[in-house]
Structures are given as structure tokens and as C-alpha cells.
């Protein structure tokens with residue numbers, strides 16, 4: 001389509017806006033394509049700021065000046081006048097259940113037709129944002145464990161692929177720890193499933209707190225967790241396992257419920273697949289389980 005090269009230059013964000021002189025002539029479908037292309041280049045976290053940036057960029061289409069233009073994020077409602085425009089932000093994060101609104105304070109009163117155009121532009125952009133946000137939520141739901149908020153098994157497998165390719169390129173090993181709770185079934189059986197759920201969430205938060213930023217915990221399934229660790233020697237791996245075990249056994253809540261944990265670890269070897277590495281860690285875990293639990297081993 002011609003406008004992709006003539007009206008927009010996609011090589012850089014700042015040059016991605018419609019050129020003002022041409023913007024007046026844009027049709028709604030051209031604007032939609034423009035906004036879609038913008039969104040496809042954005043990280044969703046940046047959307048809040050960009051939402052305003054793009055709307056500001058589109059204002060000239062309504063023949064508006066940006067002078068004394070003061071857009072703000074506001075939650076809740078405000079009175080609308082010809083110099084105050086209230087635009088609900090579709091799909092925006094809400095605070096206490098209230099939708100966020102963008103309020104535009106404009107120095108000179110707008111005509112009805114200008115306000116109408118502004119609303120239309122906002123609506124158009126808002127719809128794209130809404131789709132992008134729900135897409136991102138769905139993506140996150142697919143890779144996040146709802147109970148513990150850790151990455152789930154899919155996220156673990158994806159992270160392992162990234163980690164293995166990094167290890168191969170850099171010739172730097174990493175480690176995998178598999179953790180299984182001891183006596184967890186007893187909590188479910190004695191105190192009920194929801195207490196069991198609380199235990200799993202508690203263990204997850206302990207893992208998040210005890211691990212370094214470079215390390216990542218996942219809930220693999222049931223009462224089993226995996227940690228991908230930036231440990232390059234067996235000694236470092238065992239040290240991390242000890243730290244995790246100590247963190248679990250220092251929780252009065254877990255100890256009073258009779259919960260401890262068993263861990264098996266494996267260091268990356270050249271040619272390892274996720275499967276082969278997981279199998280080694282899991283067989284180390286199995287040895288710990290069969291020799292009395294509440295301990296760790298590396299394969």
C-alpha cells in the first residue's frame with residue numbers, strides 16, 4: 001500500500017507518525033492500518049505512555065493544536081466541557097474496579113465536529129489497544145500458573161530452549177533443580193485442598209525470594225517445582241539447593257504442617273535436551289525421595 005512508504009516511515013518510532021500535512025486526508029481504514037502497525041512495534045508495557053503519544057499525534061487530523069494541550073491519566077469520572085474531553089481508555093488497567101480515563105484539557109473550546117472527530121480517533125485507537133491487551137492477557141494466562149503466579153510447564157519448556165541455546169553459544173553451563181514437596185498429600189487429606197493450595201503459593205513465594213534475579217522458578221505441576229539456575233558448577237548448584245531447602249525449613253507455617261522438600265539437580269552438558277537434563281535431575285530427586293526425603297542431590 002502506497003502510504004506505508006509515503007505517509008509513514010516505519011524505521012523509527014518517532015518518524016512513524018502521519019506527516020501533519022497529509023494526515024488530514026487519511027481515511028479511517030488507513031488510520032487503522034497505521035495504528036495496527038504502531039501496536040505491532042510496541043511492547044505492551046509501554047502502551048500507557050504510547051496511548052497518549054499516538055493520540056497526540058493523531059490530533060492534527062481533527063485540526064487541533066497541541067499548544068496548551070494537557071493530557072492526563074485519571075481514574076473515575078469528571079465533568080466534560082468544551083475544554084475538557086473525557087475519553088474512557090478501553091482495555092486499560094483499572095484501579096479499584098474503575099476504568100481509567102484520559103482527560104484532555106484544551107486551551108480553546110472545541111467545536112462539536114472537532115470533538116466528534118477526537119472521539120472517533122480515540123475509539124479507533126482504543127479498540128486496537130483493547131485487542132492488544134486481551135491478546136497479552138491470554139498469552140500470559142497460557143504460560144502462567146494461576147495459583148502460584150509462577151511460570152507454568154509451558155513457560156519452563158520455553159525458558160529451557162532459550163537457556164540451552166544461550167549455553168551452547170556462550171559455552172557456559174547452567175543448572176536445573178527439580179523440587180518436590182514431601183508429605184504434601186497429607187495436608188490436602190487433613191486440612192483440605194484449599195490449605196494445600198495455600199502451601200503451594202507459600203512455597204512459590206519462598207522460591208521467588210530466595211533465588212537470585214538471574215534464576216527462575218516454575219511450577220512444573222502438582223507439588224513439583226523447577227528452577228533454572230545460573231549455576232555453572234556442581235558446587236554452586238548444591239549451594240543453591242541448600243539455600244532453597246533452608247528457606248523451606250525456616251518457615252514455621254510449612255514445618256507445622258509437616259512439609260519439607262526434596263531436590264534433585266543437574267548441570268547442563270553439551271548436547272543435552274530439556275528431556276535428558278530433566279531426567280538426570282529427576283532421577284537425583286528420586287534417590288533423595290527413596291533415601292528418606294528432605295535432602296538434595298545432584299546427578
Ligand SMILES: Nc1nc2c(ncn2[C@@H]2O[C@H](COP(=O)(O)OP(=O)(O)OP(=O)(O)O)[C@@H](O)[C@H]2O)c(=O)[nH]1
Nearest residue numbers: 180181182183184185186188193194196197222223
Ligand atoms: N491442593 C492442591 N493439591 C494438588 C494440586 N495439584 C496436585 N495436588 C495434589 O498433590 C499431591 C501430590 O502427591 P504426592 O507428591 O505423591 O504427595 P506427597 O505426600 O508429597 O508424597 P511424597 O512426595 O512421597 O512425600 C496429590 O495428592 C495431588 O492430588 C493443587 O493444585 N492443589
